[in-house]
Amino acid sequence: MPADRAGDSSAPTETESSSTDGVASRSSRSSRSSRSSRSPQRSGSSLATIRAISTAERRQEDHRRIATRRKKVLAYVVLVALLPFFGFLVWGGYQLGNLVGGGELEEFLTLARWYVPIAIGLYAFVGAVEVGDRLLEFEARDLLLTSVRDRDLVLGLLLADLRKRSWILIGWTLLLTVAFGVGVGSATATVVVSAAAAALTAASILLGYAVGLAGRVALARLPIGGGVRSLLGGLGPVAVFVVFAAGGMYVGQLSGEGRDAVAELAPDGPPPIPIAYYADFFVVDTPLSAGIGPAAIASAAVVVASVPVLVWAVAALAPIHWRMDRSRAVDEGSDGRPTNDATARAASTATRARRDWPWLATPTGYVADGVLRRAIRRPSRLAHLVYYGMAASFVVLTVLTEGSGILAALGAAIAALGVLLAGGAVGLNPLGDEGSMLDQLVLSAFSPETFVHARLLAGVALGLPLALVGTALLGLGALTPTETLAVGATLVLSVPASGAVALGIGTLLPQSEPGTVLERFESRPPEKLAMFVHGLLIAALVGAAVWLTLADLESTTRGIGLAVVAATTLLAADGSYRFARRGFAEYGRPKTRDPIYALELVAGIGLLGLALSLALESGLVLVIPGTGPAVIIVAAVGSFAGWALAGVAYLLSSGRSWEYLDGRVPTARDARLLAVGIASSLAIYGGFVAITSVLDAPVVEHALSTAVVDGGFPFLLAVLALVVLVNAPVEEFLFRNVVQKRLEETISARRAIAATAALFAVLHVPAFLPGSPTAVAVTLALLAALAVLWGWLYAKTGSVVVPALCHGVYNAVVVTVAFVGAL
Structure with missing residues (x-):
């Protein structure tokens, strides 16, 4: 059919095939001689x-x-x-x-x-x-x-x-x-x-x-x-x-x-x-x-x-x-092997030329050496790096327009290229790049971790020299010696992080079919979406770290910012590495439990929810003109929608159906636990207010509680509907039905409740900024205690409706108390 193309990774469905019946019929590829005499039926x-x-x-x-x-x-x-x-x-x-x-x-x-x-x-x-x-x-x-x-x-x-x-x-x-x-x-x-x-x-x-x-x-x-x-x-x-x-x-x-x-x-x-x-x-x-x-x-x-x-x-x-008869040189077949005698002889000669290098004595070094040699023998495997060249040129232009010299521009571009290539060169398609040899690869004498470590090592070997050269040029062109050391350390640590993140993204989005880069270079390139996500994430993390290192900030602010960026980078890198390792280890084998990976996974889901929440909220504020209560409500709805989207994204990407949701109607036993939960939630809140009043401890009010004071009674009703019908169900869906339930598949229920409560509290930090650290910490202690209670209710009832109702009643009471107290 006309819609089918060579190199397409997906076969057309039955519906798609039927859509083209009567449109075009295939003919043999060997009938070129009759092209000139073609007389189509009309x-x-x-x-x-x-x-x-x-x-x-x-x-x-x-x-x-x-x-x-x-x-x-x-x-x-x-x-x-x-x-x-x-x-x-x-x-x-x-x-x-x-x-x-x-x-x-x-x-x-x-x-x-x-x-x-x-x-x-x-x-x-x-x-x-x-x-x-x-x-x-x-x-x-x-x-x-x-x-x-x-x-x-x-x-x-x-x-x-x-x-x-x-x-x-x-x-x-x-x-x-x-x-x-x-x-x-x-x-x-x-x-x-x-x-x-x-x-x-x-x-x-x-x-x-x-x-x-x-x-x-x-x-x-x-x-x-x-x-x-x-x-x-x-x-x-x-x-x-x-x-x-x-x-x-x-x-x-x-x-x-x-x-x-x-x-x-x-x-x-x-x-x-x-x-x-x-x-x-x-x-x-x-x-x-x-x-x-x-x-x-x-x-x-x-x-x-x-x-x-x-x-x-x-x-x-x-x-x-x-x-037009265009001869395209095909470097390899679909199975990744040489397709002609010359290529085979070159590959054989290159293999025989291998010396007894020290790194060949270890399995990881041996496999990494093979990955790099295969890329050098067949440069088409790296044709997708032309996109990174475009990114490097963009960096050069950015630095030049800021008034820096050519040395600084080249240094920034080479350093950025090194960090990106550490993951983008050989790490963005670890499963698909092996082609039909994957079955034999994972059943070889080497452990699955060896192949992940090898690609990580190969990426670091490619990216680290570039990062160091770029740092040196930056030092010669724009930075002081102290700044050069700080930026260099950041880039050196970012190189393996980039490689690990690329391995995780590439395992998530494998590409096993051959394709072309810029229409000209035949290769088996990674998914463009994988390249884009990897580049965007690494650019955001490394850019934030470099900016915090060089910006004129207070030492406390700089330290907290760098700690947050470092923790996020470590979480993304280690979680991606473990996901890639599981991709090799579980290929054709039963799945294994990894508590650390489970904790990193749910932390990543939570951070994704926070990022999407902030993105939707700020995006809607920019698009919607004006200010006032209506804008606050719309922005809050967008914020909660970001949390919900993170949970839905995990369910869909992990292959789980909507049956995973525990949204059944509460039973009579659940109703009794619901009453206990509501009473306990209000008791915890009352005890918190009493203790902080006696100790004169600082606390921070939620942004909505503060806004409702100035909005009047109609705005109060809108906020009550929002926190009961939107906020509470969304947060309980994400933190109890997704995060806690996923953790319970790997660790005990008690540990899952505790870990979920800690994550729930930490991810609420942006809602209480710019409060003082002490006030934020005291307020988060209240949220953690409530989250433990709601997590226990979910574990006991098996229904997310019960903690959602408790959460909603608690929210309504807090907002109402804030409004009445301001009268």
């Missing part, structure tokens, strides 16, 4: 055929990209974690609209006219790179004998691709332009700006498709070797990315320096090309608009008319590319 409607191809391709891609629950869950978690970033961009668009609508940013129109050609180039670059995602990786070269016309096939694939881009590029562009229009305060401006931006984005992407296809056809016809052609085709997009990133960094730096600096960006004189006057549509119905002139109308006509022309160009160029 039965059926072209529109119906195009729609069927698009639907089948979209379903196939959805199945391939998120074929497992783990991928889907991780993708959603990352999206939620990035919500503050998206919210900040939306807020920026809204504020920009306010300035333009108020006539306060007179230079905006001039800047917009100069920016339109850049935006066209940026979107065209994305289209030129992404055209290979579907139109080139498609199996059409082997499916040219089909009942579907080339044009319909191209249009179907193009429609499927534009559907995908509409969510990512066009949809995001529309969101920003709508925020801008709302900021302007004009419905006319909102509609016109959104329509103009959507049309320009779509036309620019199609331009990129056409240019990308034409460039690939021209490159394939050059009289150069296949290796050089692949290198040019693969590294070309990287160079363009660096150029656009440099421009973006420069503009961003000037934006941070104020409006005067931004105004200096606009050169004197008219824009270089007439299409720039398309920007006049972005100031419609604002004080900056002087009307839509002939140049703007002509630009709009060009944009609209270019869409069908570019679609025709894509439909003409894609089949030409399909029919």
